Amino acid sequence: EPEVTQTPSHQVTQMGQEVILRCVPISNHLYFYWYRQILGQKVEFLVSFYNNEISEKSEIFDDQFSVERPDGSNFTLKIRSTKLEDSAMYFCASSEWQIAYNEQFFGPGTRLTVL
Amino acid sequence: SQQGEEDPQALSIQEGENATMNCSYKTSINNLQWYRQNSGRGLVHLILIRSNEREKHSGRLRVTLDTSKKSSSLLITASRAADTASYFCANGQTGANNLFFGTGTRLTVIP
Numbered sequence: 001e002p003e004v005t006q007t008p009s010h011q012v013t014q015m016g017q018e019v020i021l022r023c024v025p026i027s028n029h030l031y032f033y034w035y036r037q038i039l040g041q042k043v044e045f046l047v048s049f050y051n052n053e054i055s056e057k058s059e060i061f062d063d064q065f066s067v068e069r070p071d072g073s074n075f076t077l078k079i080r081s082t083k084l085e086d087s088a089m090y091f092c093a094s095s096e097w098q099i100a101y102n103e104q105f106f107g108p109g110t111r112l113t114v115l
Numbered sequence: 116s117q118q119g120e121e122d123p124q125a126l127s128i129q130e131g132e133n134a135t136m137n138c139s140y141k142t143s144i145n146n147l148q149w150y151r152q153n154s155g156r157g158l159v160h161l162i163l164i165r166s167n168e169r170e171k172h173s174g175r176l177r178v179t180l181d182t183s184k185k186s187s188s189l190l191i192t193a194s195r196a197a198d199t200a201s202y203f204c205a206n207g208q209t210g211a212n213n214l215f216f217g218t219g220t221r222l223t224v225i226p
Contacts, residue, residue: 033213043158043203043216056212091158099207103148104214108157 002026004107006092012113013082021077021110023092032075033093033104034067036060043091049075082114119204119217127223134191136220138204139184146207147180147187148214151200158203161189196226 005024013019025032034046047057049067066078075094079086092107119140128134138147146165150158164171164180164187171178177190191198201221205214 031212035214035216042218043205043214045213045215048212050212058213089155093158098212099146099214101145103160103163104205104207105160106150106158111155 002028004092004094004105006090006107006110008110009108010111010113012115015084015114016081019079019082019112021079021090021092021112023075023077023107024073025075025092025094026096026105027073029094029096029105031055031095031098032067032069033095034077035091035093035106036088037091037109038085038088046077079112082112084114087112087114119206119215121202121204121217121220123220124218125221125223127225128194130194130196130224130226132194134194134198134222134224136189136202136222138187138189138217140187140204140206140215140217141185142206143209144182144206145209147178148205148207149176149178149187149189150203150205152203152219153200161202191222194222194224196224198222199224 007022032049037043045058047061048055064080068076089109091109093104095102095104121138148163149161162173162178164178175192180187201219203219205216
């Protein structure tokens with residue numbers, strides 16, 4: 001069964017460093033998303049991406065964040081200058097069409113630890 | 116808040132019993148999706164119920180949706196120890212293309 005994959009599974013970085021989290025969405029899906037979950041808290045939406053551009057973003061997704069689909073398979077989230085409060089589990093998700101009509105499937109997550 | 120709330124926050128049952136988790140939300144939705152998360156792991160999609168549906172089944176799972184009360188429930192029948200996990204509802208709100216997650220119910224099934 002097709003699934004969303006994410007690498008790395010765990011990333012440790014120093015405050016102020018740039019990190020890139022990688023995702024490979026399900027191949028026939030058109031919509032891609034990033035969410036995060038701070039330990040013990042709710043899963044929060046960051047950004048959605050369709051047709052090579054951001055379609056929606058939350059207040060969390062400020063100028064420190066960016067997303068990119070550098071090729072036909074990868075979808076990346078970049079945090080330019082990490083802060084302690086960026087420590088969280090980051091989930092990539094994809095859906096075949098808009099989630100008004102379709103399930104959204106999540107990857108296993110990347111645990112980001114900022115020291 | 117646009118996000119939902121689940122109750123109970125934690126539920127502990129014996130293997131073989133049924134587990135019922137409830138979810139409430141605040142705005143108009145297109146669908147509601149339930150997910151399972153094992154400790155520190157990813158979100159596994161369980162079931163999607165559309166706003167024009169009232170009940171849906173998948174194996175041992177039964178989901179109901181009451182749009183007049185803005186609530187949904189997830190029933191797991193004949194629970195197993197492997198069902199131990201956190202369960203989240205996430206709603207797809209009208210006009211938004213992202214999911215709003217609830218607080219989750221932590222289910223423990225005792226063998």
